[in-house]
Amino acid sequence: MDIIIVESPTKAKTLSRFLGGAYQIEASFGHIRDLPASKLGIDVERNFTPDYIIPKDKKEKVEQLRREAGKAQSVILATDPDREGEAIAYHLREVISGKAKFQRITFHEITEPAIKEALKNPGEINMQLVDAQQARRILDRLVGYKLSPLLWRKIRRGLSAGRVQSVAVRLIVEREREILAFKPEEYWEIVTKLKVQSLKLQEDGGEFEAKLTKIDGKSAEIRNKGEADVITAELEKAEFKVSDVQKKEVKRSPYPPFTTSTMQQSASNLFGWSAKRTMQVAQNLYEEGLITYHRTDSTNLNMEAVNNARNFIRERFGNNYAPEEPRFYKTKSKVAQEAHEAIRPTRIGELEQVKQQITGRDEERLYELIWKRFLACQMSETVFEQTGADINVVNHEQNIGNPDLVEANSQRREYLLRANGSKRLFDGWTKLFGSANNNNDDSNGSDKELPELTAGDLLQLLGILPSQHFTEPPPRYTEASLIKALEEYGIGRPSTYAPIISTILERFYVERLEKKLHPTALGIAVNDFLIANFPEILNYQFTAGMEESLDDIANGKKQWVGVIRDFYDPFAEQLGKVGDTAERVKVETETTDEVCPLDGSPLIIRIGKFGRFLACSKFPECKFTKTFAKKIDVKCPKCGGDIIIKRTRSKKTFYGCSNYPQCDFASWTKPKAVNVVEPAS
DNA sequence: CAGTGAGCGAGCTTCCGCTTGACTT
Numbered sequence: 001m002d003i004i005i006v007e008s009p010t011k012a013k014t015l016s017r018f019l020g021g022a023y024q025i026e027a028s029f030g031h032i033r034d035l036p037a038s039k040l041g042i043d044v045e046r047n048f049t050p051d052y053i054i055p056k057d058k059k060e061k062v063e064q065l066r067r068e069a070g071k072a073q074s075v076i077l078a079t080d081p082d083r084e085g086e087a088i089a090y091h092l093r094e095v096i097s098g099k100a101k102f103q104r105i106t107f108h109e110i111t112e113p114a115i116k117e118a119l120k121n122p123g124e125i126n127m128q129l130v131d132a133q134q135a136r137r138i139l140d141r142l143v144g145y146k147l148s149p150l151l152w153r154k155i156r157r158g159l160s161a162g163r164v165q166s167v168a169v170r171l172i173v174e175r176e177r178e179i180l181a182f183k184p185e186e187y188w189e190i191v192t193k194l195k196v197q198s199l200k201l202q203e204d205g206g207e208f209e210a211k212l213t214k215i216d217g218k219s220a221e222i223r224n225k226g227e228a229d230v231i232t233a234e235l236e237k238a239e240f241k242v243s244d245v246q247k248k249e250v251k252r253s254p255y256p257p258f259t260t261s262t263m264q265q266s267a268s269n270l271f272g273w274s275a276k277r278t279m280q281v282a283q284n285l286y287e288e289g290l291i292t293y294h295r296t297d298s299t300n301l302n303m304e305a306v307n308n309a310r311n312f313i314r315e316r317f318g319n320n321y322a323p324e325e326p327r328f329y330k331t332k333s334k335v336a337q338e339a340h341e342a343i344r345p346t347r348i349g350e351l352e353q354v355k356q357q358i359t360g361r362d363e364e365r366l367y368e369l370i371w372k373r374f375l376a377c378q379m380s381e382t383v384f385e386q387t388g389a390d391i392n393v394v395n396h397e398q399n400i401g402n403p404d405l406v407e408a409n410s411q412r413r414e415y416l417l418r419a420n421g422s423k424r425l426f427d428g429w430t431k432l433f434g435s436a437n438n439n440n441d442d443s444n445g446s447d448k449e450l451p452e453l454t455a456g457d458l459l460q461l462l463g464i465l466p467s468q469h470f471t472e473p474p475p476r477y478t479e480a481s482l483i484k485a486l487e488e489y490g491i492g493r494p495s496t497y498a499p500i501i502s503t504i505l506e507r508f509y510v511e512r513l514e515k516k517l518h519p520t521a522l523g524i525a526v527n528d529f530l531i532a533n534f535p536e537i538l539n540y541q542f543t544a545g546m547e548e549s550l551d552d553i554a555n556g557k558k559q560w561v562g563v564i565r566d567f568y569d570p571f572a573e574q575l576g577k578v579g580d581t582a583e584r585v586k587v588e589t590e591t592t593d594e595v596c597p598l599d600g601s602p603l604i605i606r607i608g609k610f611g612r613f614l615a616c617s618k619f620p621e622c623k624f625t626k627t628f629a630k631k632i633d634v635k636c637p638k639c640g641g642d643i644i645i646k647r648t649r650s651k652k653t654f655y656g657c658s659n660y661p662q663c664d665f666a667s668w669t670k671p672k673a674v675n676v677v678e679p680a681s
Numbered sequence: 682c683a684g685t686g687a688g689c690g691a692g693c694t695t696c697c698g699c700t701t702g703a704c705t706t
Contacts, residue, residue, distance in 0.1 A: 007700060030700025037695085057703095084699055137697075144696020152694065156686080162696045283701080295699090495698060503696095587686095608685030609694095620687055627683085654682055666682050 003072040003100075005065065005092055007079050010287050011110060015078070018112040024072070026065060028079070032058045033091040035137065040145050044568070047561050048138055054095065066096050074101040076122065078115075081106035082337035083554070087133035090125050109302045109341050110292070132553040135560040139163070139546060142568060143537060146575055147530070154578075155525060155585045158609050160507055163543060164492050166530055168500055169509045170538055171485055172477055173519045173527045182473035188222040189469060190231060192417060193462040194240055194391070196451060206451045207462060210240075210391050210419035217414065228466040235393065235415065240459040244390040250422070251381040254429040256299045256329035257342035257374050260494035261487045263294070266369060268480035272515065273362075275479050275498035281362045282343070289346060290358065291370055295494040296340035297487075299329035301377075305344060309378045312348045317431060323380050335490040335547050344374040372432045379429035384422045387450045391417040391459065421450030476516040491543045508607050521588040522607040529585050533578045537571075591617070598624045627658055634672075638665040 001024050006012050009027040016025045033052040035041035043049040054062050069075050075096065077089035085106075093102050103122035107114040140163055147161035190212040212220050212231070222228050258266070260279075267278040282294035306326045313322040331338060345354070351371055358364050393415035424430075477485070483497045492500055504510050509523030519527070531538045552558040589604040596603055596616040603614045605628060616622040629644035632655075636643055641659040657665040665671075 009701075028700080029702090031698075034698090035696090038693090080699085088699065133698090140697045142696085146695095148695035158694050160695050164697065287701095493698060495700080499697090606686060610684055613685055615686065623686085625685065627685095656683070660683065664683085668682075 001072060002074045002076055003068055004076045004078050007085070007088060008293075010289070011293075014110050014289070015115060018115055023076070024068065026068060028065065028088060028092060029058070029061060031084075031088055031091065032062050032065075032095060035141050040141065042138055042141060044572075048564050048568070050134065050138060052091070062095055065092070066098065069096045069100050070098055072100050074103060076103045076105055076119070077125070078105050078107075078118070080339040081108060082339040083129055083133040083136065083550070084337075085339060086126055086129040087137075090127070090130040093125065108300070108339065111302055111304065126554075128556050129554050131560040132550040135553055135563055136546070136550055138560075138564055139567060142564075142571070146571070147534065147537075150575065150579060151526060151529070153584075154582055155529060155587065156522075159522075159526060160503070161526070161530055163537065163546075164486075164496065164500055165503050165507075165509075166527070166538055167489070167491055167540060167542070168482060168486060169504055169519065169523050169527050170531065170540075171482065172504075172510050172517050173524050175474060175477055176519050176524075179473040179476065184470040184472065186224060187469050187471065188225070188228040189467050190220075190222065190228060190235070191465045191467070192235065192240070193465065194419070194459040195462055196453065197458040197460045208419055208421065208448070208450050210389070210417040212415060213418040214416035215413050217416075220415075225466075225468065228468075231415070232464050232466050234395070234413075235464055236461070237395070238415075238461075239394040240417070240461060241392050241394055242389055242453050242455055242457040242459065243392040244455055245453050246388045248386055249425070250384045250386045252384070252428075252430075253381050254327075254376040254379055255373065257301060257344055257377045258370060259297050259299060259331075259342060260295050261297075261483050261497060263343055263366075263370070264483055264497060265480040266373070267366060268478060268515075270369065271365060275483060275501055277362070278366065279498050281360070281366045284360065284363050285358075285367055285370075288358070288363075290354070290367060292342070292344050292346060293340045294343055296343060297331065297333055297336040297494050298338040298340055299331050299342045300338060301329070301342055301344065305346075305348070306378060308348045309375055313375065313379055317379075320426075321380050321428065321431065322378065327378055329377065333487060333490065335544070342374075343370055345371050348375065376429040376432050379432070380426070382424065382428040382430045383426040385425055386422045387420070387453075389419045389450065389453045391419065393417065419450055419453075421448055423449045476518060478515050478517065479512075482517060489540050489543065490547060491540075508611055520607055521590070525585050525587045529582075533582060534571075534574065589617075594626075596622060596624050598622055627656070627660060629658070632670070634670065636663060636665050637671060639663040643671055 003024045003026060004015060005026050005028055006015065007028055007030055009029070012025045012027040016023075019025070033054055035050055036053045037055075041051040041053075043051070075093075077092055079085040079088040079092075089104055102125075104125050105118040105122050107118040144160070144162040147166075148159060151159040151161055191209050192212070194208060194210055195206050212235075214220055222231065256262075263282065264275045264278050267273040268275070273281075279294065282291065285291045286294050303326075310322045310326060329342070345367070351368060354371070355364050355367065358367055475481070479501050482501065486492045486497065486500070504523070505512065507522075508520050509526060510517045510519050512518075536542060549558065549563045553560050553563060587607065589606055592603050592605060592614065594603040594614065595601070596618070599616065599618060599622050601616050601618045601622065603626065604617045605612050606615050612628040614626040614628045616624040627644060632643055632645060634643040635641065636657040636659070639657060639659055639662075641657050641663055643655050644658045645655060655667045655670055657663040
């Protein structure tokens with residue numbers, strides 16, 4: 001029997017469902033060969049020859065594949081149709097070898113017709129694509145395993161640098177500096193509450209708000225309370241008249257179906273989930289056969305799934321909720337490999353019914369999000385009627401026509417107000433998301449409806465609301481916005497977005513406070529050192545340049561060795577220079593109010609391999625250290641010191657005494673407060 | 682249940698991208 005090898009056991013299961021017992025189907029579980037972790041593994045002197053090994057945890061799998069392939073006539077390599085997939089196929093062939101015949105097939109969606117078609121047209125491994133992957137792998141290894149040891153020498157042991165992680169840290173550091181340098185500027189907004197005069201006698205309704213937008217034809221800039229007060233006083237005595245009303249129909253299209261990065265962003269924004277948690281939940285849904293593959297950069301959709309969705313929409317909501325033609329979404333990213341479809345439910349049915357077979361609350365929530373996002377992407381646009389009204393401010397004095405006021409009036413400023421409103425004419429795809437913003441990504445569309453206004457209408461002033469504001473600095477990155485930024489630069493891949501964040505957190509280059517990413521002193525020191533000495537690699541465009549060269553290799557325009565040499569020769573020279581001349585970098589420390597019990601010097605905060613700790617500022621003369629952690633409001637039953645929350649190496653939390661190692665109190669559970677006298681209240 | 686920095690110089694740290702369990706609670 002012929003054997004088919006794919007990467008993922010779930011993909012293997014799906015294939016065997018389509019192909020019945022005609023083939024034996026096995027999974028490689030990703031790459032089965034790699035450079036050794038313990039050394040560079042590249043012979044730089046001999047054309048960068050890589051030294052591939054089979055990692056320990058893959059040995060058994062490879063042995064099994066060898067055995068199975070030995071019994072087969074032909075081995076069909078059906079790994080993903082992209083750079084990494086081609087390389088996996090190549091390494092499988094190299095490792096298995098034997099007397100079997102090897103064939104390579106590719107397909108972009110895991111459907112029965114696509115797979116059967118692929119099996120009819122087997123091809124060869126594309127060695128140019130393999131070379132492109134090899135160049136990518138070797139370049140990343142050279143950058144990572146040459147820069148990291150330099151950091152060990154120049155800053156601190158155990159640090160790391162890489163094409164992706166170092167740029168991620170750079171984004172966060174630079175954003176922090178923008179925030180630090182930002183000077184908030186005061187400005188004021190003046191909003192009036194108005195009502196159509198002819199509706200004066202009506203009890204209710206007809207009220208709306210209009211904002212002062214222009215002064216003397218220029219956009220209104222009100223810098224302080226004084227200016228705002230002057231304008232408010234003038235407006236209080238003025239009359240208001242509608243000068244122009246514009247109405248237009250605005251359509252809003254649904255969002256494209258999920259890719260890995262947009263799914264991570266939505267789950268973060270709506271549920272507050274980390275990228276890691278989202279991927280774990282998606283993995284469960286994928287293994288249950290409920291969604292398509294969750295690591296993808298493509299918004300392509302299988303045609304049959306689209307048609308099923310369209311039928312479902314028509315039956316469930318009515319014909320006008322499905323547009324005449326199916327919607328196609330073009331993948332935005334230029335570096336997308338498009339080996340998979342977008343993330344979507346594998347079958348479309350009533351949400352509540354599918355949810356009944358899902359175990360886990362998180363899985364239900366993520367599934368619902370994916371279900372709605374996919375269905376919405378094949379639904380009709382939402383239609384709004386947007387109304388804009390220009391409102392002129394007419395001064396009493398001018399109307400009186402008193403000639404004595406002519407001069408005063410000539411200095412009087414001209415004010416223009418603007419009222420905006422919108423009315424939903426057809427809900428379209430937003431029907432899925434309901435009026436409550438439960439599960440709705442979409443915070444616009446909160447415009448209120450305006451009353452019917454006509455040019456010439458006189459308006460009654462109900463009130464003036466001046467408000468003080470300050471310009472705000474750009475926001476710190478969250479996991480979601482960092483992933484978005486990285487994807488826009490083409491840095492990182494769907495399978496690595498979550499691990500990138502884990503890495504820079506583990507190294508203590510950044511920390512997460514209330515879901516925002518802040519750089520640490522260590523992150524800033526490492527970043528500044530790298531930018532000063534290796535600006536090309538830290539450049540946001542470095543990966544884009546690399547991708548271009550990899551495309552040239554894949555297209556046969558360039559040889560991989562030449563591409564690596566062109567990069568490595570100047571890099572090696574710079575490495576030598578920096579290694580010889582750069583000063584050792586001191587990481588900024590922060591002084592605390594606490595005092596060293598041994599010599600009375602202030603304690604400072606340092607960042608070690610387990611994160612922050614307190615140390616005597618007289619180091620190395622005084623070696624006192626103490627744990628830095630958040631206190632809880634409980635004292636140590638042994639010594640009366642502060643109890644702090646800590647983690648073991650395996651990340652399990654426990655409660656310990658801050659006087660460790662002098663005091664060895666520790667407990668898995670929160671110690672009860674002892675000898676605490678409650679103040680009388 | 683649990684260390685950290687410097688330098689001494691044993692042996693070790695480190696990359697990105699492809700995939701899931703094997704661990705522990």
